[in-house]
Amino acid sequence: MFSSELKKGSTELLLLSLLEARPRHGYEIGKLIEARSGGKLQFKIPSLYPTLSRLEERGLISGRWVEEPGQRRRRFYRLTKQGSAALGEKRATWHEYVATVNLVIEPEGA
Amino acid sequence: MFSSELKKGSTELLLLSLLEARPRHGYEIGKLIEARSGGKLQFKIPSLYPTLSRLEERGLISGRWVEEPGQRRRRFYRLTKQGSAALGEKRATWHEYVATVNLVIEPEGA
DNA sequence: AGTATACATATCGTGACGCGATATATCCAA
C-alpha cells in the first residue's frame, strides 16, 4: 500500500510503540501493525527481525526466548527504560515532522 | 533537525508542492523549504539536483535554462500536467500514511 | 585590490534500511 521509502523513517517508532503495552514477539508485531491499520500498513515480517536486532543492540528493547509446550520457540521483546524514553522522543519528532511537512506542502493560499 | 531516513519518503512531495504555484530553480526550492518550515526542515541543496533530474526524467516536471544578465544561468522547473496529477496523489497518500501511522502508534487507551 | 559570502549547479561514493527471495521448522485442519 505505501512505498518502502515512505515507511523508512517510521518503522522503529511503530515497533517501539507496539511494545509499550506489553512484550511481544516479532511475528505478533507484524500482524498487529496490519490489524491496527485495517490492512493498510503491512510489512514483510522477515524484514522486521533485523530492525528488532538493531533496537536490541542499542538497548532500546530486550529480548528473551520463551518456549511453551505445543508452540515453537518465540523471542519476546520488552521495552527497556531507555527504549521508553526513546519512544517518547520518536513520537514527538514524528508529530513535529508531520506538522512541518504539512506546512511546506500546503497549497498556496490554503 | 530531522533524520534523513524520515525525510526519504517525502522529498519528492515537497519539491512538487513548491513548483505548484510557479516555476522555480533548485536553489530557490531548497531555500524555500527552509524558510517555510521556519528553519526546521533543511536539505543539503546539492542533494536536491538528482531528485529534480529524476522527476524530470519521469515527466513530472520540465526544466529550462534561463540566462539573465548579471546572473549565472539557472534551471527553472515547472510542474507538468502529469506532475500535477502525481502531486495530488502524493499529497493524498501522505495524509493517509500519516493517519495510518498515528493509528498504530497511539498509546494504548488513548 | 583582495577576500569573504551568497548564489547556483553538478557529480561521486557512502550508509541506512525495507524488500524480495529463500530456508527452516512446528502445529493444525481439511
Added chain:
DNA sequence: TTGGATATATCGCGTCACGATATGTATACT
C-alpha cells in the same frame, strides 16, 4: 498428506538523502 498459519533467520538488492568536492558568478565588505 497436503496446505496454510505460525515463527525466526539471512542474504543480496535498490533507492535515496547525505557528505564531500568541484566549479563558477555576483555582491559586499575591508
